[in-house]
Amino acid sequence: MITACLNGDRAPRAHPRLPVTPDAVARATRGVVDAGAFMVHVHPRDEQGRESLEVDHVLATVGAIRSLVPDVRISVTTRDGIADDDREKLARVQAWPGPDQGGPDCATVNWHEPSAVRVAGLLRTNGIGVEAGIWTPHAATAFVSTNWPWQVERVLVEVIPGHTRGSDGLWAAERVLAALGMSAAPVLVHGEHAWAWPVLRWAQRSGYDVRIGLEDTLVLPTGREARDNTELVAEALRSGGGAPTQWPVPDPL
Template sequence: MRSPIERIKACLNGGRRPGEHPAVPVTPAELAVQAAGAVAAGAEALHLHPRDHTGAETLHADDVGAAVAAVRRSCPGVPVGVTTGLWISDDVAGRPATVARWAGLPPAARPDFASVNVGEPGFTDLTGLLHRAGIEVEAGVWSVADARTLAGMTSAGPDRILVEIVDGTAETAVATADAVLTCLDEHRVPGPRLLHGENATCWPLITHAGRRGLPTRIGLEDTLTGPDGEPVPDNAALVRAALEIWTAGHG
């Protein structure tokens, strides 16, 4: 990755549909605008879910390339990553061939990194083909079971580990995250960690990431509201709030 994420990555849209929030970016142009705002607010890397002409999530190279190229033009020098989520294609056998076509994208349109969930079939093969394409891998670890699975994959070699607490409550989020992080450490799984949550677990884990000195992420993929449940206008507002909370926890 061209630069490390020291504090925060912005996740611009995820699987959100436009009707869920007026600022959810779908088209390459909308992604570019939201990306520029998030970077101006302090984001050091960007994660996005490309869409096809209907607005549906896609892994197809042309759509991925168009989204990445637009964001890169608006945010030169900022690492740009995408998802490989199996739910998008729902095709275990076909997903590797689809993702492998990213290697043919011109450098300006090729992602810097991609997230691959440990709990999905085909993790090792997908990691290998992404590396061969010159794309770094972030391993999505959602549970202690995922952490143990990753520890047993001697050839997986992700470049970063995303500890993603996507289930649970605000009250259980920290304990769950610490259990996953402890398991990774006990098994000596290499690689920097990034800690984040979604919805109810989002804001408590931003504070906790700051306390532990770990990078985190924020954006309309993870939450549609601010730390007190208040409406937010866009990704930039979420980044500003998260940086304030992360810094307070870190200090």
């Protein structure tokens, strides 16, 4: 299974086809689903292009996607740094309706963040699935010490240069997976920036679900800037196997 991560926290100027508005996100979703993506992960934005957890912005983005691509599964972010503090973040998430009322199908919760368990609880109460984002071995240990491994719909092992320890994405991913142990939920493994393609190819060969998109990288394995999210997904699905473990040009942070 491949998830397309369409925009992330990228500045709108980061790429000429970074989808920011609800309509642009919906059109990007149509492209990646046609290319073979199973679901999309998006960071809703406000009218100025800034990430937002405000219910109106979340519903506008989710609604635009569903109008154009009715059957795709939609994940949104809850990351720290969008709201001013945990209190505001919790209030925003609590206002989200479930998918039957126009809300997202699921949302990512980064388990190293202080409010993770409370955010996950609010999502579950509202009928929204939880994807547990695990960036470090320490976060994996904290996650498995709770009863949440049996309540999430997916575990995202996310290795990010500058956040996950290690100079090599594959080594970093293996360390996080070792700390996670046997998972009760499906596991998706991905890297960002310079680690995106090496980790994706390794994860494909190892039998894990993967993700790719302009949130994770702006470039193809050759180092050429990707035209859009669709080209990244198509490339990921084109040769999911014997690619090299290092790539010649890193994606800029």
